[in-house]
Amino acid sequence: MDLHTLTLTQAKEKLAKKEISSVELTRAYLDRIKTLDQKLNAFVTVTEDEALKNAEHADKLIAHGEDLPLLGIPLAIKDNFSTKGIRTTASSKVLDTYVPPFDSTVVKRLKDAGMVMLGKANMDAWAHGSSTETSDFGTTKNPWNTDFLPGGSSGGSAAAVAANESVASIGSETAGSIRQPASWCGVVGLKPTYGRVSRYGVVAMASSTDSPGPITKTVEDSARILQILAGVDVHDATTSPTQPENYVAAIRDSIQGITIGISDDYREGVDPEVQAKIDEAIKVYERLGAKIKNIKLFSPKYAIAVYTILQRSEVSSNLARYDGIRYGNDRSHFGDEAKRRVMLGTYTLSAGYYDAYYKKAQKVRTIIVEDFTTAFKDVDIIISATSPSAALPLGSSKNHPMFGEMADILVEPSSIAGLPGINIPVGLTQAGLPVGMQIMGPQWSEKKILQVAQKFEEETEFHTLKPSL
Amino acid sequence: MKNNDKQYNKYTPVIGLEVHVELKTNSKMFCRCSADYFGNKPNTHTCPVCLGLPGALPVPNKTAIEWCMKIGLALNCNLPLVSKFDRKNYFYPDLAKGYQISQYDEPFALGGYIEVFKEKGSQEIKKIGITRVHMEEDTGKLVHETVDGKKVSLIDFNRSGVPLVEIVTEPDFENEYQVVQYLQKLQKIVRYLDVSNADMEKGDMRLEPNISLRTIHHPEQSEGSTDSSAKPQNDKFELPNYKVEVKNINSFRFVEKAILYEIKRHQEILDKGETPVQETRGWDEAHQRTVSQRIKEEANDYRYFPEPDIPPLKWTQNYIEQLKSSLPELPDQKIKRFEKDFALSYYDAEILTRDILLANYYEEAVKVNQELGIKNQENKYPKVIANWIINKKVDTEKTPPSQLIKQITQETKVSEISDEDLNSIIDTVISENKKAVDDFKKGHENVIMYLVGQVMKTARQKIAPDRVKSLLLARLK
Numbered sequence A: 001m002d003l004h005t006l007t008l009t010q011a012k013e014k015l016a017k018k019e020i021s022s023v024e025l026t027r028a029y030l031d032r033i034k035t036l037d038q039k040l041n042a043f044v045t046v047t048e049d050e051a052l053k054n055a056e057h058a059d060k061l062i063a064h065g066e067d068l069p070l071l072g073i074p075l076a077i078k079d080n081f082s083t084k085g086i087r088t089t090a091s092s093k094v095l096d097t098y099v100p101p102f103d104s105t106v107v108k109r110l111k112d113a114g115m116v117m118l119g120k121a122n123m124d125a126w127a128h129g130s131s132t133e134t135s136d137f138g139t140t141k142n143p144w145n146t147d148f149l150p151g152g153s154s155g156g157s158a159a160a161v162a163a164n165e166s167v168a169s170i171g172s173e174t175a176g177s178i179r180q181p182a183s184w185c186g187v188v189g190l191k192p193t194y195g196r197v198s199r200y201g202v203v204a205m206a207s208s209t210d211s212p213g214p215i216t217k218t219v220e221d222s223a224r225i226l227q228i229l230a231g232v233d234v235h236d237a238t239t240s241p242t243q244p245e246n247y248v249a250a251i252r253d254s255i256q257g258i259t260i261g262i263s264d265d266y267r268e269g270v271d272p273e274v275q276a277k278i279d280e281a282i283k284v285y286e287r288l289g290a291k292i293k294n295i296k297l298f299s300p301k302y303a304i305a306v307y308t309i310l311q312r313s314e315v316s317s318n319l320a321r322y323d324g325i326r327y328g329n330d331r332s333h334f335g336d337e338a339k340r341r342v343m344l345g346t347y348t349l350s351a352g353y354y355d356a357y358y359k360k361a362q363k364v365r366t367i368i369v370e371d372f373t374t375a376f377k378d379v380d381i382i383i384s385a386t387s388p389s390a391a392l393p394l395g396s397s398k399n400h401p402m403f404g405e406m407a408d409i410l411v412e413p414s415s416i417a418g419l420p421g422i423n424i425p426v427g428l429t430q431a432g433l434p435v436g437m438q439i440m441g442p443q444w445s446e447k448k449i450l451q452v453a454q455k456f457e458e459e460t461e462f463h464t465l466k467p468s469l
Numbered sequence B: 001m002k003n004n005d006k007q008y009n010k011y012t013p014v015i016g017l018e019v020h021v022e023l024k025t026n027s028k029m030f031c032r033c034s035a036d037y038f039g040n041k042p043n044t045h046t047c048p049v050c051l052g053l054p055g056a057l058p059v060p061n062k063t064a065i066e067w068c069m070k071i072g073l074a075l076n077c078n079l080p081l082v083s084k085f086d087r088k089n090y091f092y093p094d095l096a097k098g099y100q101i102s103q104y105d106e107p108f109a110l111g112g113y114i115e116v117f118k119e120k121g122s123q124e125i126k127k128i129g130i131t132r133v134h135m136e137e138d139t140g141k142l143v144h145e146t147v148d149g150k151k152v153s154l155i156d157f158n159r160s161g162v163p164l165v166e167i168v169t170e171p172d173f174e175n176e177y178q179v180v181q182y183l184q185k186l187q188k189i190v191r192y193l194d195v196s197n198a199d200m201e202k203g204d205m206r207l208e209p210n211i212s213l214r215t216i217h218h219p220e221q222s223e224g225s226t227d228s229s230a231k232p233q234n235d236k237f238e239l240p241n242y243k244v245e246v247k248n249i250n251s252f253r254f255v256e257k258a259i260l261y262e263i264k265r266h267q268e269i270l271d272k273g274e275t276p277v278q279e280t281r282g283w284d285e286a287h288q289r290t291v292s293q294r295i296k297e298e299a300n301d302y303r304y305f306p307e308p309d310i311p312p313l314k315w316t317q318n319y320i321e322q323l324k325s326s327l328p329e330l331p332d333q334k335i336k337r338f339e340k341d342f343a344l345s346y347y348d349a350e351i352l353t354r355d356i357l358l359a360n361y362y363e364e365a366v367k368v369n370q371e372l373g374i375k376n377q378e379n380k381y382p383k384v385i386a387n388w389i390i391n392k393k394v395d396t397e398k399t400p401p402s403q404l405i406k407q408i409t410q411e412t413k414v415s416e417i418s419d420e421d422l423n424s425i426i427d428t429v430i431s432e433n434k435k436a437v438d439d440f441k442k443g444h445e446n447v448i449m450y451l452v453g454q455v456m457k458t459a460r461q462k463i464a465p466d467r468v469k470s471l472l473l474a475r476l477k
Helices: A008-016 A022-040 A048-063 A105-112 A155-162 A179-185 A219-229 A272-287 A300-318 A336-349 A355-378 A403-407 A412-416 A446-459 B002-009 B062-074 B176-192 B252-271 B317-325 B331-341 B346-352 B356-371 B381-391 B401-411 B419-432 B434-441 B447-459 B465-476
Strands: A043-046 A074-078 A116-121 A168-173 A188-191 A211-216 A259-262 A291-294 A381-385 A421-428 A434-440 B011-022 B086-089 B099-102 B109-117 B125-137 B141-147 B150-156 B163-169 B205-215 B244-246 B279-284 B289-295
Touching (some): A008 A219, A022 A048, A022 A116, A048 A116, A074 A105, A074 A155, A155 A179, A155 A211, A168 A179, A168 A219, A179 A188, A179 A434, A188 A219, A211 A219, A219 A421, A219 A446, A259 A272, A259 A355, A272 A291, A272 A446, A300 A336, A300 A355, A300 A403, A300 A412, A336 A355, A421 A446, A434 A446, B011 B176, B011 B252, B062 B109, B062 B176, B062 B317, B099 B125, B109 B176, B125 B176, B176 B205, B176 B252, B176 B331, B244 B252, B252 B279, B252 B289, B331 B346, B331 B356, B346 B356, B346 B381, B356 B381, B356 B401, B381 B401, B419 B434, B419 B447, B419 B465, B447 B465
Parallel strands (some): A074 A116, A074 A168, A259 A291, A259 A381, B244 B279
Antiparallel strands (some): A188 A211, A188 A421, A381 A434, A421 A434, B011 B205, B086 B099, B109 B125, B125 B163, B205 B244, B279 B289
């Protein structure tokens, strides 16, 4: 049996039945990383020694009958999550040597749930991008075809799961950074409602939209991880006190009578081959008895302008602390993309321009939020392609400062509205690259979108497709 | 003299004030580190949040916000029902995050006032408008030292994130006297609210006056009139086209001196037909002057925007009413009550209420006195106690109010000397003061008080003067 092919749910079961040990499982993944990661570059840091130590500890606990949701399960963590004692670079040379003295809340909750951390996953530097090509530690390659990009910014996290270098991983999304790489790598990626999962200890990108979430092999695995991460955090004033639902228990509940919204506004500019896969997927739901409803939505192109202004503004402020005085390297180590964003954000916040840019963007953001609110009066969820295309070739983002925004055009509106969304694989293109579909819901509807995603997974085999490596 | 007055009348000082007050909450503004940092080893009161480490997030301190709102209420401000924090972006090595969390366009409190006397000795009231009261966080502190023979600048982050309330006034002050009164009142108020020690030496209160002079136009002069008493018709609501800020002063006296110095400096420049440079200056106590620190060509661009890490804050009217009713009696109210209830002068009442502990001590003493049932001679007893406390500089820590009353009673005890004994003393005094007695009989009635004094002196005890006087008069008739 190839241990590295196990899903989280399967691994958990085998560990509980003592068919396998956490050390065996962890070793299988570490071996996999050793074999493949030279080629894929999904990891910035591999924490082999700690992983094995923690796996041994997990085995002892299991032997003592301890049962924790992630006990002994190896995960990869995006390198913008602070990990106590383990360097956290956000894939930027500025933080090359930075070792946080504290764990982010997400990492703490995962550790408390028994996780074995394999290492820190590569990403676009500071999460600025949708390709991992802005990483100061080299581009991650798409496991389906290493001449192609994995997407980003959580490209390392998505590639690691797709390549079976990890059972599952943690990513973070500001606008597309979980869903888009999950789409390009053919895995499940869940972006929760803003405020559902704590941002404490996540190297801030755009504070008003950053949302941590899982990238997994199956929908159920995402539900399991969200269950651990979700909930109010005393260290993050923007987390919601709304009690999380039981996602795992409800995952197989019926979605009878559901109304799915689709919108022409979300078909515009989408590669026909990609759209065809989405249309086929919608037919699956129709067959299952779902009502499909055509709705009018605010064109996603407006979201790009809004997102670009708000995100750059916040970035210019969030990166101000990296002045080279206390830790890490100085500002000369910022890459071009970070510099571009800092300059643009500084400009949009400047006196005399604030009203024209930032303030106006906030107003349009409100309009987009209202647009979704209205739409969700008529439909339960909205389905569209996650990205207008399948993975693009290496080098595509170079000399295209708006590359990310174009690759993320279909996820940006729901991101700036703070809504949850999940990407699930719905097939391959003729070139053999994965196509992803997103399911978006209103605030706090994680349970519903997981159920809808789960139904598709039950009806199809796309999630079992794996790249040959 | 008259000439000088006229000269001075050419300009009216226009002064505004920004005051930072450090709150004495247990924990810092956005983390749980102890805010009681003064005198502690550098960087021992820190955590990821106040160090601004990557990913750390601010969680606002409820008590600090409540205290800030209380200050607003005590300064007669309106408290809006919605407020928020903003980021003020600027670079300085002591600023951990590269921005300060502050409040920009929606502060906790707006539009209040404090009343002061217009001039020294005047009873005319001048209202000083308070523009806003807002909440922010303090910065770290740079320490310049020599380490291993090398001159270095070190950063101590103990102070980083300590809650700071900024109180901004309108440019309403017309002289340094109004400013000092305002500062004293503000200091008293925050101490009464028990939200800050307002200890100047520890930097709990930092003062930044901004000063300019407005030229008063004398239209009658241009008409050839020399009547300087005519009311100048000035452009009262027009602010001067420059402003000089004096930063970070930590003493009321220095503020006073800096203002006087600046007024004189501006006057000399304006007299030459020039305009003082818009700039930031500092007070140099050693040389008794202000010195230029930074020329401001235009306002700094802090690129304020709403702090995305903290959701907007909303209050109910009910909550604000509750907060209002939780305020203690404030210094001005206490002064008025003391004047009314205890028949004290403003002077006495003001002194007794400077420190709430002293005010409480005084009230306690008055109460003890009443409970003892000691006859208030024409209701003067509270006044006697006040005089005692003020003039004899009673050590209120060592003397409980009951003991103080005992002391006063003993020392002001009226002698129980009999009329007979008193008359014999009076007779002695009459025989020894022939000339005075003669004068009295000639009609110099004032002399009687001299004789009363002589009787008291001879008796060597306190006797009610009225009693001595009436017995004396009886004897002299």
